[in-house]
Amino acid sequence: MYKNLIDGQWLAGPASSANLNPSDTRDCIGQYAQADAAQARAAIAAATAAAPAWGLSTPQQRFELLDAVGHEILARKAELGDLLAREEGKTLAEAIGEVARAGQIFKFFAGEALRPAGELLPSVRPGVGVEITREPVGVVGLITPWNFPLAIPAWKVAPALAHGNAVVLKPADLVPGSAWALADILHRAGLPPGVFNLVMGRGAVVGQALLHDERVNAISFTGSVGTGRQVAQACAARMARCQLEMGGKNPFIVLDDVDLALAVNCAVNSGFFSTGQRCTASSRVIVTEGIHDRFVAAMVERMRGLKVGDARKPGTDIGPVVDARQLEQDLAYIDIGRQEGATLAAGGQALACNEDGAPGHYLQPALFTDTTPGMRINREEIFGPVVSVQRAKSYEDALALANDTPFGLAAGIATSSLKHATHFKRHAQAGMVMVNLPTAGVDYHVPFGGRKGSSLGPREQGRHAAEFYTTVKTGYTLA
Numbered sequence: 001m002y003k004n005l006i007d008g009q010w011l012a013g014p015a016s017s018a019n020l021n022p023s024d025t026r027d028c029i030g031q032y033a034q035a036d037a038a039q040a041r042a043a044i045a046a047a048t049a050a051a052p053a054w055g056l057s058t059p060q061q062r063f064e065l066l067d068a069v070g071h072e073i074l075a076r077k078a079e080l081g082d083l084l085a086r087e088e089g090k091t092l093a094e095a096i097g098e099v100a101r102a103g104q105i106f107k108f109f110a111g112e113a114l115r116p117a118g119e120l121l122p123s124v125r126p127g128v129g130v131e132i133t134r135e136p137v138g139v140v141g142l143i144t145p146w147n148f149p150l151a152i153p154a155w156k157v158a159p160a161l162a163h164g165n166a167v168v169l170k171p172a173d174l175v176p177g178s179a180w181a182l183a184d185i186l187h188r189a190g191l192p193p194g195v196f197n198l199v200m201g202r203g204a205v206v207g208q209a210l211l212h213d214e215r216v217n218a219i220s221f222t223g224s225v226g227t228g229r230q231v232a233q234a235c236a237a238r239m240a241r242c243q244l245e246m247g248g249k250n251p252f253i254v255l256d257d258v259d260l261a262l263a264v265n266c267a268v269n270s271g272f273f274s275t276g277q278r279c280t281a282s283s284r285v286i287v288t289e290g291i292h293d294r295f296v297a298a299m300v301e302r303m304r305g306l307k308v309g310d311a312r313k314p315g316t317d318i319g320p321v322v323d324a325r326q327l328e329q330d331l332a333y334i335d336i337g338r339q340e341g342a343t344l345a346a347g348g349q350a351l352a353c354n355e356d357g358a359p360g361h362y363l364q365p366a367l368f369t370d371t372t373p374g375m376r377i378n379r380e381e382i383f384g385p386v387v388s389v390q391r392a393k394s395y396e397d398a399l400a401l402a403n404d405t406p407f408g409l410a411a412g413i414a415t416s417s418l419k420h421a422t423h424f425k426r427h428a429q430a431g432m433v434m435v436n437l438p439t440a441g442v443d444y445h446v447p448f449g450g451r452k453g454s455s456l457g458p459r460e461q462g463r464h465a466a467e468f469y470t471t472v473k474t475g476y477t478l479a
């Protein structure tokens with residue numbers, strides 16, 4: 001039984017849930033505690049008590065702690081990557097990459113603890129000095145999704161602690177193992193009791209307790225648009241600070257002048273790797289007429305060679321879908337695409353088991369062609385390995401199609417034209433733009449986030465994380 005960490009103590013919950021391997025549903029990773037609202041409130045109380053002293057800890061203390069956490073994560077990346085692949089279903093290589101990223105994030109924010117920024121200015125009034133400083137926000141509630149079980153908790157917890165806040169982390173129910181491992185590392189690194197609390201449990205119980213508790217000064221949420229809306233409403237009602245990272249329907253434009261192999265590599269990577277379960281995945285590929293048919297033929301050919309199988313088996317390109325519910329949703333959208341008149345050019349079949357006979361949630365990646373912008377498969381986030389291709393008359397037409405979406409997280413273009421690449425970077429309505437690169441795959445030291453329906457509030461990661469995890473104070477002194 002893996003327990004919750006509250007006020008420096010490991011506590012069992014009133015219930016527990018089994019963490020199952022989506023590559024082989026007979027494999028149970030462990031039983032993880034499920035907290036009730038009272039346990040969530042106990043964690044908030046512990047964080048509230050611990051926040052003032054942690055807020056006054058020295059930059060050196062915070063640096064050493066976060067650096068040690070980053071060091072341990074990196075040293076154990078093979079083992080933690082195996083756990084991550086086993087509980088979430090991304091391939092071992094992808095999982096180890098995610099763990100390494102989490103370690104690097106802790107190292108980066110260890111450095112940020114040593115670099116608190118301030119400004120000293122002359123006043124507009126004679127004899128007065130002005131200083132601008134940043135202080136911790138206090139207690140932050142962090143609510144994370146299942147698709148990056150370690151990296152997303154890391155990119156919220158590390159800046160929160162670096163900037164002197166106390167934390168209550170509520171990870172996704174489907175993947176508590178990686179978050180538990182992170183809590184264990186933080187605990188053993190010597191954080192004072194209550195500074196970091198792990199409360200595993202259901203969103204409707206633990207998540208709601210965090211949203212509605214006056215003692216939680218700020219909520220950082222990553223997840224679906226529907227839940228994000230509830231988070232924003234709850235925070236607005238009690239004037240709490242909030243940061244939302246939500247869904248995407250990210251476009252990837254392929255222009256006539258492109259190197260075809262590069263375009264196919266980018267589209268396959270962004271559409272299908274990590275089983276398409278990335279908020280930055282490109283599920284809409286917009287292709288100009290001169291290369292459309294050659295591009296589709298090359299995609300179909302490349303997809304034939306993709307091996308779907310056990311996430312931890314060498315040679316697997318695409319692991320299983322995370323659970324039965326998500327698989328059902330993916331298959332429902334594949335049906336919707338067919339009914340809307342799109343052509344299923346490749347894939348789309350569920351496989352009950354892998355080549356070794358292990359039962360899992362397997363899906364052959366799907367490519368739709370002959371799609372139009374109004375189709376639901378082009379408007380709604382599916383969150384699976386399902387990509388649709390749209391035909392565009394020109395670059396200008398492709399850009400208009402790319403921006404025709406309620407989302408705005410990432411957008412990509414494959415082209416050899418500097419003119420079009422430059423224009424696209426300026427005019428794509430997205431928080432992140434990629435030229436001749438997959439839309440998924442980002443650096444850990446720069447801001448991450450989107451616009452329109454994808455994000456709300458300040459950016460995550462890099463130096464910009466301070467915007468959310470600190471509050472600004474302006475001091476005036478008569479000299």
Ligand code: NAD
Nearest residue numbers: 144145146171172203204207208223224227245246247279
């Ligand atoms: P989700 O919204 O179902 O759950 C996210 C978290 O919110 C979970 O911890 C869940 O338990 C909790 N939650 C659920 N209901 C709640 C409630 N009523 N009150 C409080 N908390 C509640 O999302 P998911 O299915 O775990 O994740 C997939 C979604 O996350 C996709 O839409 C994806 O695009 C998005 N995502 C976005 C980013 C980004 O940075 N933009 C990154 C990864 C995933």
